[in-house]
Structure formats: structure tokens, C-alpha cells
Amino acid sequence: MELTVLGCSGSYGAPAGGACSGYLLRTSGAALWLDCGNGTLANLQRHITLGGSRRDDQGDTPCPPGVDDLTALVITHWHPDHCADVYGLQVLFNYGLGRTGFPVYAPEGTEARLATLVDGDWGGAFAWAAVGDGDAVTVGDCALRFSRTAHPPPTMAVEVSADGKRLVYTADTGPDWSAEAFGPGADLVLSEATFQRDNESSGIHLSARQAGAAARAAGARRLMLTHLWPGLDPTASVVEGSEAFGREVLLAAPHQRTRI
Numbered sequence: 022m023e024l025t026v027l028g029c030s031g032s033y034g035a036p037a038g039g040a041c042s043g044y045l046l047r048t049s050g051a052a053l054w055l056d057c058g059n060g061t062l063a064n065l066q067r068h069i070t071l072g073g074s075r076r077d078d079q080g081d082t083p084c085p086p087g088v089d090d091l092t093a094l095v096i097t098h099w100h101p102d103h104c105a106d107v108y109g110l111q112v113l114f115n116y117g118l119g120r121t122g123f124p125v126y127a128p129e130g131t132e133a134r135l136a137t138l139v140d141g142d143w144g145g146a147f148a149w150a151a152v153g154d155g156d157a158v159t160v161g162d163c164a165l166r167f168s169r170t171a172h173p174p175p176t177m178a179v180e181v182s183a184d185g186k187r188l189v190y191t192a193d194t195g196p197d198w199s200a201e202a203f204g205p206g207a208d209l210v211l212s213e214a215t216f217q218r219d220n221e222s223s224g225i226h227l228s229a230r231q232a233g234a235a236a237r238a239a240g241a242r243r244l245m246l247t248h249l250w251p252g253l254d255p256t257a258s259v260v261e262g263s264e265a266f267g268r269e270v271l272l273a274a275p276h277q278r279t280r281i
């Protein structure tokens with residue numbers, strides 16, 4: 022597996038092109054886009070071709086998906102910093118590529134919530150599938166499992182297993198949920214770490230300390246911190262997170278690629 026960070030700014034865009042949450046996960050047989058926060062569609066196009074199922078010149082024969090093409094999108098919840106670029110993707114598919122039925126997995130109610138901005142009509146671009154706590158789906162060679170986190174709108178953390186490896190993406194969560202919900206020993210936990218230890222009262226987000234402690238308790242092999250609040254000193258988050266995790270943590274950065 023290879024994880025590419027498309028954006029990692031917590032809650033709103035950071036200066037100098039700091040897109041919000043989005044990740045590209047490539048395996049031997051799939052390319053998954055995990056969250057499409059604002060700014061991530063632009064960054065995604067530096068890493069992948071989006072031409073699969075495009076129509077030929079006559080407009081009616083689907084071309085086979087390219088080897089470098091996107092397989093599916095997972096939206097963890099409907100906060101805009103995790104889903105705003107679904108609108109740009111819809112425009113690209115409907116008016117640029119003629120691509121239809123692209124699989125989108127999202128919590129129950131997400132499609133209806135987001136559809137208000139397109140007057141309830143996605144133009145056929147997407148095949149929406151609702152996912153709930155404990156659900157499991159297979160996408161290409163990836164086995165996905167979902168777990169409801171401690172975050173106000175229905176929010177699904179996702180575990181992706183493929184190529185003998187296991188990634189857990191926490192999405193947004195407070196301390197009342199942890200990656201342990203998927204069982205111990207993930208190869209990489211990609212954890213939100215919005216705040217630092219001096220601001221742990223929100224209940225709907227984690228500090229770097231809490232992210233480190235939770236990943237340690239879950240027996241994570243590696244931990245990557247993401248979704249840091251813009252303006253916080255990332256070095257302090259890494260120090261705090263590493264101390265709690267017991268080993269050096271990774272820090273997400275736009276366009277960074279990590280082998281899992």
C-alpha cells in the first residue's frame with residue numbers, strides 16, 4: 022500500500038495551499054480517495070489520472086478504466102473540510118469526462134445532506150452507498166470496514182486491508198472512540214490530532230497526546246498525525262504525540278507519500 026496525503030489541514034485551509042482532509046491510498050488493485058476536503062481535488066490530479074470510464078468521441082462507448090485510475094471515494098462525514106470537493110468531482114465527471122456511476126461510500130444521510138447544493142441531481146456521476154457502524158465492503162482488492170467515531174455528524178472511521186497490510190484512518194473523533202475498535206496491531210494509524218494537550222476539552226477532536234496514547238493502546242505499529250489546527254506548531258504536536266505513543270510519530274504533509 023502507498024498513502025499519499027492530498028491535504029491535512031484541520032477544519033479549514035491553511036496558508037500556502039494547505040488543503041483540508043484527503044488521502045489517496047493505492048494498493049495492487051485499487052486506488053481509493055479517502056475524504057475529499059476542500060483543495061484535495063486539485064492536489065489529487067498531481068498523483069492520478071481521472072479518465073476511467075470516459076466516453077469515446079461518439080459519446081456512447083465507455084473506455085476501460087485506466088490502470089492509473091481512481092476506484093472509489095470514501096467520505097467519512099459531511100463536514101465540509103472532509104467532503105467539499107465532491108462538487109468539483111461531480112462537475113468534472115458530468116461535464117468533463119462523461120463518467121457515470123462512480124462509487125462513493127458515505128454515512129447514512131450524507132448524500133441527501135450534500136444534494137441540496139446540486140438540487141438533488143448528481144447527474145449520474147455517482148453511485149452512492151451508505152455505510153454504517155460495523156459495515157464491511159470490498160472495493161477492488163481492498164477490504165473496508167467502518168466504525169462510528171465520537172464526532173457529532175454520523176462519522177465513520179475506516180480500516181483498509183490489502184496487500185497483507187492494514188491502515189486505520191480515524192476520520193474526526195473525540196477520545197471516546199479509538200482505533201482499537203478495529204482490533205489491535207494496525208500497520209499504520211492515520212489519526213486526527215487537531216489540538217495539543219492544553220486544549221483537550223472539545224470532546225469531538227483529539228490532541229496529539231490523546232492520539233498518541235490511543236494508538237499506543239491499540240498496538241499500532243506506526244502512527245501518522247493529521248488534521249492539525251492551522252497555526253499550531255506542528256513540531257510541538259510531533260513531540261507531544263511521540264511522547265504519548267512511545268515512538269517517533271509521522272506527520273502528514275501535502276503530497277507526502279508513505280509506504281505501508
Ligand SMILES: [Zn+2]
Pocket residue numbers: 098100172193
Ligand atoms: Zn468533522
